[in-house]
Structures are given as structure tokens and as C-alpha cells.
Amino acid sequence: MKTLTSIILLTLSTFFGNAQESEEKGQSITVTIENITNNNGHVLLTLHNEATFMKAAPLKSEKSEIKDGKVTVTFKNIAPGTYAIIGLHDLNDNNRMDFTETGMPKESFAVSNNPVLYGPPQFAQAKFNVTSQNIEMKLMF
Numbered sequence: 001m002k003t004l005t006s007i008i009l010l011t012l013s014t015f016f017g018n019a020q021e022s023e024e025k026g027q028s029i030t031v032t033i034e035n036i037t038n039n040n041g042h043v044l045l046t047l048h049n050e051a052t053f054m055k056a057a058p059l060k061s062e063k064s065e066i067k068d069g070k071v072t073v074t075f076k077n078i079a080p081g082t083y084a085i086i087g088l089h090d091l092n093d094n095n096r097m098d099f100t101e102t103g104m105p106k107e108s109f110a111v112s113n114n115p116v117l118y119g120p121p122q123f124a125q126a127k128f129n130v131t132s133q134n135i136e137m138k139l140m141f
Contacts, residue, residue, distance in 0.1 A: 025077055025079075026076070026077035026078045026079050026080075026130075027078050027080070027130050027131075027132070027133065027134050027135065028074050028075065028076050028077075028078065028134045028135070029047070029074065029075045029078055029083075029085070029130065029134070029135045029136075029137070030072065030073070030074045030075075030134070030135070030136045030137070031045055031072070031073050031074075031075075031085060031087070031137055031138075031139060032070070032071070032072045032136070032137070032138050032139075033070065033071050033087055033110070033138070033139045033140070033141060034069065034070045034138065035069065035140055035141055036066050036069040036070065036071065036089055036108070036141060037069070037089075037108070037141075038066075038069070039066040039067065039068070039069065040066075040091050041066070041089060041090045041091040041092060041093050042063050042064060042065060042066065042090050042093060043063070043064045043066060043071045043073075043087060043088065043089055043090070044061065044062075044063055044087070044088045044090050044095065045061065045062045045063075045064070045073050045075075045085060045086070045087045045088075046058035046060070046061045046062075046085065046086045046087075047059050047060040047061070047075050047078070047083055047084075047085055048083060048084050048085070048086065048123075049081065049082065049083055049084075050082065050084075050123045050127070053084050053086075053121075053123040053126070054086075054120060054121065054123075058086075059083075060075050060078075062075065063095075066089075078130050079130070080129075080130050080131055080132070081129070081130055082127050082128070082129050082130075083112075083127065083128060083129075083130060084111060084112050084123055084126035084127050084128070085111065085112040085126070085137075085139070086109065086110075086111050086121070086126075087109060087110045087111070087139045087141070088107060088108075088109045089107050089108040089109070089141060090107060091106075091107050097109065108141035109141065110139040110140055110141050111125065111126035111139070112126045112127070112128055112137060112139065113125060113126050113127075113128065114138075114139060114140045
């Protein structure tokens, strides 16, 4: 019984030690969206680098419930580099953006830096640098 207890304690201490260590390996990016028109569906937030932006699966993604027209999501353990974030109000919870017959988005979306868009977002408009500081940003739908 002592051996089993020792193994469990060792395993737990290793797990929590590694969890704490990995927390310290990167920065966090906290994203807040406050102007959501209703609480229907969820907000999807995706983190991209230039290679994945609007082309491939995100580096990280988060899905958040909307409360009182607001969400706050934190991406953790982000290595230094250049990134962009895309946010989508997924009204019907189908985990993708829906479009009209003419190709216009049916659901609200935003990208980091909140640029005024005249067409699909570009990485150059949305990019930001992660260095040695945690980042807090607001997106506007």
C-alpha cells in the first residue's frame, strides 16, 4: 500500500511540476469581445501564423460561451513569434462561417488589430508580435 501511495504521489507531483513548468515556457494572449449582438451560439477564436492564416488549420483554437454579449478567451503557452487571431460568432454552432448566396458572410467576424476590411482579411492587417510580455486585446465584431 505504501508503494502504491508513493507511486500516485510521485505521478501527481510530476504532472503538476510539468504543468507549472510548461506554463512558464510561453506567453498568454487574452482576447475580449464585448459587442456581441446576442448570446446565441458560441464565439470561435483561432490563433494563426502567416502559413495558416485563412489557409489551413489554426495553431490553436478556443470555443467560448457568450454571456451578456461578451466573451474572454486566453491562449496559453504561446512561443515568441508573429501571429494573428480570427474571431467568429458562430450563431448556429456548426463550427464554420456561413455565407450568403453572393459570398458575403452571414455571421459576424473580426481579426486582430480590428482593421477596416474591404474584402477577405489579410495577415499583414491582423498580425502582431508576441515577445516576452503577455498580451491583452479586444476584437470588435
